[in-house]
Amino acid sequence: MAVLQNLFSFTLTVLAYASFAIFAAGVLYKIYILKKTPVPLKIPTTPQSTNVSGVAARMAGDVLFFKSLSKGETESALWTAGWFFHLGFFLVVLRHLRYFTNPIPSWVMLVQDLGIFAGIVMFFAILALFFRRYTNERVKHITTFADLTILIIIFLIAATGLTMKYMIRPDIVEVKAYIFSLIFLHPSKAPMNPVFILHFISVMALLIYFPFSKLIHAVGYFLSPTRNQANNPRTKRHLNPWADEAWDKMVNGPRPIDSKTNEPYQPWSQEQWRKKWLKQEN
Amino acid sequence: MAETGKLEAKPVSFEDLIKWEKIKYEAPELTGKIETPCIKENASLSYKAQLYKGKDAIARLGYPTEGLIPNWKEKFLEKMDEMLKKYRSVRLFMDICVRCGACTNKCHYYLGTGDPNNMPVARAELMRKIYRRYFTPQGKLLGKKLTNSEDLTEEMLALWYTYFYQCSECRRCSVYCPYGIDTAEITMAAREIMNSIGIVQKYMHEIVDKAQYIGNNLGMIPDAVRNAIEFVETDLQEQTGLDIKIPIDQKGAEILFVTPSADFFASPHIESLYGYAKVFHQAGISWTMSTYASEGGNFGLFVHNYNNMKIINKRIWDASRELGVKRVVGGECGHMWRVLSSYSNTLNGPFDWLNPKYSIPQHICEFTLDLINKGALKLDKSANDEFTVTFHDSCQVARGMEMGGTASGQYEIPRAVIKACVNKFVDMPENTIKEKTFCCGAGQGLLGDDMLPIRVKGAMPRMQAVKVVKDSHGVNFLALICAICKAQMSKMFPTYGYPMEEVGGIHQLVSRAIVFGAKEGI
Incomplete structure (x- = not known):
């Protein structure tokens, strides 16, 4: 029995390190790829401010209050469920800092009760989002397997978290000791509370899935060209890094023969156009 | 079996x-x-x-x-x-x-x-x-x-x-x-x-080619462009009894004016061309149109083909350099404005031969409103008293650019021009205008007759909004600033049972209200 437990504990530890590595590397890689991909033209969705501070204000409104989403007349339910879910998730993460810090900062202790409440809010918000995916005909139509997977993972995280708080309490000292052993790279034996293990595994699953899934919207939003560009194309020149290369490739590439002039067709050449259409003048 | x-x-x-x-x-x-x-x-x-x-x-x-x-x-x-x-x-x-x-x-x-x-x-x-x-x-x-x-x-x-x-x-x-x-x-x-x-697809690519090969979306050769504009000029002079000119390829003019080629003879587009010419005439600023840049529109926007869009856009800037103008002003068009204002600088800039005092390029509504504010244009609102006007924000203008250097100028400036020309103006319901505006239903390459069934369906939300203000305020004029909107709406109004004449450009209203004679401002 002890051997099996050790083996299981070892697996959990490996999973913990692996998931964190995949999460960190995956997200960084995604950001790198997206950052590297050029934005050839200015495409902000207007009305957009003409200066950077205005753009920052709009983005803050989007991130903090889901401003764009709230513009829709039929999105009040989604806004409510979505906003409370995200806020709840954020507060719950803050609350969990007590398991990763020693000594625990006083502000982390201050958000403990709020964090518990946020966990309950988050739990019901997920249920509401679930409910919406099946009751709204249009949303049901676009829902994919991946959307459900993520909802289920997060539901498991919230449900096991609340279970540990209110029903099956694990040995918190043991849990924190395990987490610290992971942080300081000399892993000890994992706590064998089944609810904790399920909670732990679902968080790992979420971390692994994060960079490959739609969860990447958390960082992707900040790179969205319709939101992060200032609306000043006439006063400030935006440059397309691949414009010259593409132009040269076309100009120097093979051109179709123009039957009228018997020359390679060059639409960018004013002289050719004159020769073709202004014969009467010459 | x-x-x-x-x-x-x-x-x-x-x-x-x-x-x-x-x-x-x-x-x-x-x-x-x-x-x-x-x-x-x-x-x-x-x-x-x-x-x-x-x-x-x-x-x-x-x-x-x-x-x-x-x-x-x-x-x-x-x-x-x-x-x-x-x-x-x-x-x-x-x-x-x-x-x-x-x-x-x-x-x-x-x-x-x-x-x-x-x-x-x-x-x-x-x-x-x-x-x-x-x-x-x-x-x-x-x-x-x-x-x-x-x-x-x-x-x-x-x-x-x-x-x-x-x-x-x-x-x-x-x-x-x-x-x-x-x-x-x-x-x-x-x-x-x-x-x-x-x-x-046929409709839009036929046009992209015509704009590159011949010079405008309608495929009019330079002589045809000249004839069409001369015809407009004669018409204008008969209408007003004044010597209003539409100069073509005139070197050294102050302004190069570009507009969608549909404005040369399509209805109701042509009414706006009358308006532009009258504004320039009354303002007394020298201007010219170009046979080389005889098209303002740029259907190259509709596909991610950077070079095709750049080639069409390049004509305007080449012509402006060649004619030695100091400003480029563009007529009423939606996607044309998105390309002209948001993309030009990237595609073919910087435009150091133009006068930096004015925005490069300048929208005709910015231009006209500027003249109105300076008192250089006198407008008689009562000339449009038969109209109760509403304004349809074109999608590409409303959601793709700025006007007047402010974030929401693209909503305020056209409305300000309309309000200077008419006594009765009402807006359509809030969720169908400004940034939430509905497309006319035929934008970005869907204006061909082959697409009529989907165009009729796509125009439905806009028509519903028009019905609301028709019923509540008796609106009988839909003002537009886009050649595609004008073409689509003048087809959709009869289809939905309204008279075609209730559709027109903003400068159609300006054209009716303008008072010629001595200037009070400047």
Whole structure:
């Protein structure tokens, strides 16, 4: 029995390190790829401010209050469920800092009760989002397997978290000791509370899935060209890094023969156009 | 019996899948309410755009001329990879959609047809299905079911052709999307991918070629342009009894004026051309039009083909340099303005030979309002007393640019010009104007007669909004600032049972109200 437990504990530890590595590397890689991909033209969705501070204000409104989403007349339910879910998730993460810090900062202790409440809010918000995916005909139509997977993972995280708080309490000292052993790279034996293990595994699953899934919207939003560009194309020149290369490739590439002039067709050449259409003048 | 079964199972060729057929259309009854319809699977599957068969023109645009190329799958993925690497918008919008459904009832084509593939998210999913299958690790490893992806098949390609040509790239969905996902960017990329394998839509590519090859969207050779403008000039002089000139190719003029070529003789577009000429005449500023840059519009915007767009745009700046003008002013047009104001500087800038005191380029509404504010234009509002006017914000103007250097000038400046010309102005309901404006239903390459059935459905939300103000305020004039809106609405008004004459440009109103004579300002 002890051997099996050790083996299981070892697996959990490996999973913990692996998931964190995949999460960190995956997200960084995604950001790198997206950052590297050029934005050839200015495409902000207007009305957009003409200066950077205005753009920052709009983005803050989007991130903090889901401003764009709230513009829709039929999105009040989604806004409510979505906003409370995200806020709840954020507060719950803050609350969990007590398991990763020693000594625990006083502000982390201050958000403990709020964090518990946020966990309950988050739990019901997920249920509401679930409910919406099946009751709204249009949303049901676009829902994919991946959307459900993520909802289920997060539901498991919230449900096991609340279970540990209110029903099956694990040995918190043991849990924190395990987490610290992971942080300081000399892993000890994992706590064998089944609810904790399920909670732990679902968080790992979420971390692994994060960079490959739609969860990447958390960082992707900040790179969205319709939101992060200032609306000043006439006063400030935006440059397309691949414009010259593409132009040269076309100009120097093979051109179709123009039957009228018997020359390679060059639409960018004013002289050719004159020769073709202004014969009467010459 | 077995034999009939065999006949039915006969595979359908790709040509049949995307074949254009004439479909009877009928305008829905107007209620004044824009209601979200229930999903009707495949409701608009049969509305296809016509394919382009003009081989010379397709070759000139740099696309394969013989229809779908044999190794299309390979080329398709190659081009898609290129799009993903060249446009962050495309790559990012593939990744970050959470399918929240906020956009599902925002598209006028979905509101008009109820076809689920016309929900912006579902339209984008058509591309995401291919993206997940061929460009993500999970799509390559796990099955199609788990990742909700799709193999590249002729059926899938037919869906692409159908639904990416039922998007007018109006960007209404990007307003409501919490991440600003712009379906227009995805549609543009999809169209370019299809072009590169030889599936070229007729209406818009015929025009892109004409604009490059001949110089304007209507394919008028320079002499024809000159004749048309001279005709307008004579008409104007007869109307007013004044010596109003429309100069052509005049070197050393202060202003080069570009406008969509439809303004030269289409109705109601031409009424606005009268207005522009009268404004320039009364302001006493020397101006000229150009036979080389005889087109303001730029259909190159509608696909992600940077060079084709740049070539069309280049004409304007080449002409302005050659004619030695100090300013470039553009007429009323939606997508033309998006390219001119938002893209020109990137495409062909910097414009150091122009006068930096004025915005480069300047919108005719900015120009006119500036004159009105300076007192250089005298307008008699009572000349338009027979009209109660409302204003339709063109999608590309409302959601794609700034005017007057302020974030919401594109809403205020045209309205200010209208209000200076008329006594009675009302706005349509709040959720159908400004940034939430509905597309006229024919933008971005869907204005062809082959697309009439879908145009009628797409115009429904705008027509409902018009009905609201018609019933409540007796509105009898819809003011527009876009050549495509003018063409579409002058067709849709009669279709929905309203007189065609109730549609017109803002400068049509200016033209009626302008008072000639001594200037009071300046």
